[in-house]
Amino acid sequence: MVRQIARSEPTPAERGFAEAYAALQAGAGGQPDWLRVLREQAFERFGADGLPDRRVEGWRWTDLRPLARTVFAAAAPHAGPVAWDAQADAFGRLAGWSVVLVDGFLRRELSRLDGLPDGVAVVSLRESGAGMLDFGRSTVGPIDRLNAALLTDGVVVRIGRDARPSRPIHIVHLHTGHGAPTAFHARIALIAEPGADATVLESHIGFGAGVYLANPVSHVSVGAGAILRHYIRQEEGGAAFHLAARHATVECDARYESFLLATGARLSRHEAEIRLAAPGAQIVLDGAYLMAGKQLFDATTVIAHDAPDGTSREVFKGVVDDEAKGVFQGRIAVAQDAQRIDAHQLHRALLLSPGAEVDTKPELEIFADDVKCSHGAAIGQLDAHALFYLRARGIPHDEARALLVSAFVGEAIEAIAHDDVREALGVRVAAWLAMRAKEKAI
């Protein structure tokens, strides 16, 4: 889309990003050439358009002004202690290995990478070299460009050909969010080579009430015949901004299954672009969001059926209370020769208060003629009849309400194939509901 409106003065956030970029390019000797070039190209394009405002297509419902007013300092690596206990963490307990990034930088001493199975490698992005990643697709949108322009660190997880790690690998993004507002721009790559079968957990966790911007971008590649299960939870701090993008390519007869549970951040957007690149690819792009107060969550997804005989399922469920807001924009694009594909999309949201809002926009672009495509969107309130039924059995109003909300989200959680993850995320949902009930009781 060509922007008709001349850019006005840069916002405080844009000025901050420009300073951070200048400092990165000027200083820091020893950074690889590919990184310098990548940043340069990305910043040039980010600088031209800046942060999107609501006149930009795709950003109509997500207002970045609160972010634009904030100046974010560039993050610096720090070695201080972090109050995170893997054994007490919902995903930490399930993982066999973990990669921990604190404020966007890899912290090896907090990670657990000993005894990685044969064929599985975890290296920092700097060590990996640019050749490992195709950045082309992931510098298109403003979230991608901002990340590329200010990229400092990241992690590449490679599950080699036919490797089958017995336990999940956990990627942990911890954000301390203390002091002045800071921005973190990490980049993650998950590569499942042909025939691999693995589960990757990803946590975005914020500590404290500080203002920060988490801007993670991930590349996912699932090779022929491989299976990758990818479960993400977003529990950023209450004053945090979270702008994430995920780009996945799924090859011949490969399967990519993902679930995102978002409960955190003041304003968050998760962009997912999933390509079924070769015949017989299967993907699941599911998620749930639970928002309250003045939180905003935005899921903007593209599922691209580029090849025949693929199947995709996308089910997102949202619970929105108080004056919170949910946004779902889901595009399914079916290329001309992607015959016999089966695509199903559903977004359902539950509004728990009169001030809550959900905006939804499904888009189908179908150029093939022999396809099965279905999509649905439903936004509603709790079923008053069901609520009465529960109360008529002696269940107090608030408890009955929590039971119905949990059942609503539960339907999405139930579809998670991995037993332990399903249980762990079920517990997170219950904890959110319990916290809400406590807040309401006060």
Place this chain on the structure above:
Amino acid sequence: MLKIENLHATVHGTEILKGIDLQVPTGEVHAIMGPNGSGKSTLSYVLAGRDGYEVTEGAVTWDGRDLLTLSPEERAQAGVFLAFQYPLEIPGVTTSTFLRTALNAQRRARGEREYDAMEFVKVARAKARALKVDEKMLGRAVNVGFSGGEKKRHEVLQMALLEPRLCILDETDSGLDVDALRLVAEGVNVLRAPDRAMLVITHYQRLLDYIVPDHVHVLADGRIVRSGGPDLARQVERTGYADVAQSAA
């Protein structure tokens, strides 16, 4: 004792109940019969406290306690149970979770210790067996995919588990074949007890062949027009509601 005095109620501004007087002492089973639109279901919802059913006049007490000022859950906790004509389906909540939450909410309200999951399963299984209800029902989502008979038996199972002292059965016979009806009625009969009152609401006399009431009341146009013994039900069956209502006038 359930005591209803001059009860008037409106639904969406239309008066449906126009002065009901009724007393059901504990230990007795009373039947209310009436044609469609006579106010049977409205009476049951008013007693259970459903939103949108507005009492404009009169009083309802249960064991001397004013029922009308209580919320639906408080009424249930006071021992009132409405077996729904159309039990609600609740996807995503297992019957077991539903029953345990309800039972524990009531135990908590009575100041009793809550059951843990193991204790509950034991109690629930025993009750299900006694009512010849398939235990598998406990693992299924509440009423989802249940047959008409299963839904009604589930209502009776809830009753057996919650042990209410006032049972209101709203057209429990609707949609049941004879075999299912017999099973449900057996379940209800087991629960007849000297310290329990029952109000059986039905359109047809058929149910009352299996649950034999102590008293029968005929409801027409929002009022009880005749009261009598079990014979009255058979008379209604023979001559129809119009006749019975007219002979009362």
